[in-house]
Amino acid sequence: MAETLAAVSAVLSYAWWPFAQLLHATGLVLSPFCAFALFVLLPFTWLLHALLSALLLPFRLQLLDRVETLYIYLGIAGLIGCSAGLCLHFAFGFLSTTLNIHDSQPSKALPKQRTAAEYRAARRERKADMCISTPPAVKKGSSLRRRGLLSQTIIEEDDSDR
The missing domain is CATH 1.20.5 (Single alpha-helices involved in coiled-coils or other helix-helix interfaces)
Structure with a gap:
């Protein structure tokens, strides 16, 4: 049993070795980019640290026990x-x-919505009925005179008595 375990372990370690080397090489190539990303994200890291400290303050001071x-x-x-x-x-x-x-009341179903064509036809009928039923309005010429002070010019006088 021990010999089988040793053989399986050796086979797995030899099979894993190329992947380990590939991961190690990838880490070496990407380490400058990772360092640059960590440097750029440093303000956010400090902000997150400050927020966590503020949120965990009641637990550190044991205020929640009270x-x-x-x-x-x-x-x-x-x-x-x-x-x-x-x-x-x-x-x-x-x-x-x-x-x-x-409930004794039946559920209120929404009424059937009209289509655009039905709406336009109903509007045309209303306009036709309205044009026939209403007589034309007569404009009066004396409407300008009835406005009162709005149609007159306000003239201000200067004080020339001084």
Whole structure:
């Protein structure tokens, strides 16, 4: 058994050797690009580090230990509320299907939409009916005189008495 394990290990190591050399050569070729990318991304790295430090501050100062009881209370209240709501939902659904209690109003289906051709035909009919039924309006020539002060020019006088 040990000889078989040693033989398998030797075969796998000889099979892996070309891939390891290829990965090593690729790492050597790409290392300058990786270093340049890390240098360019350094401000973002520091920003991420600062944000993580700010977010983890309550855990380092152990501020959450003081409100642990409140978290437990609110969590259990939320679980009880959700479970009660689910129970009521399923109970009402079961009772309404068992007793055949449904809305008496049929569902409101959307009315059939008119096509553009039907809309244009209806508009032409309305215009034709409107032109026939309404008499032409008579323009009065005295409308300019009725405007009052809007049609008159305002003339200001200078104070020449001084």
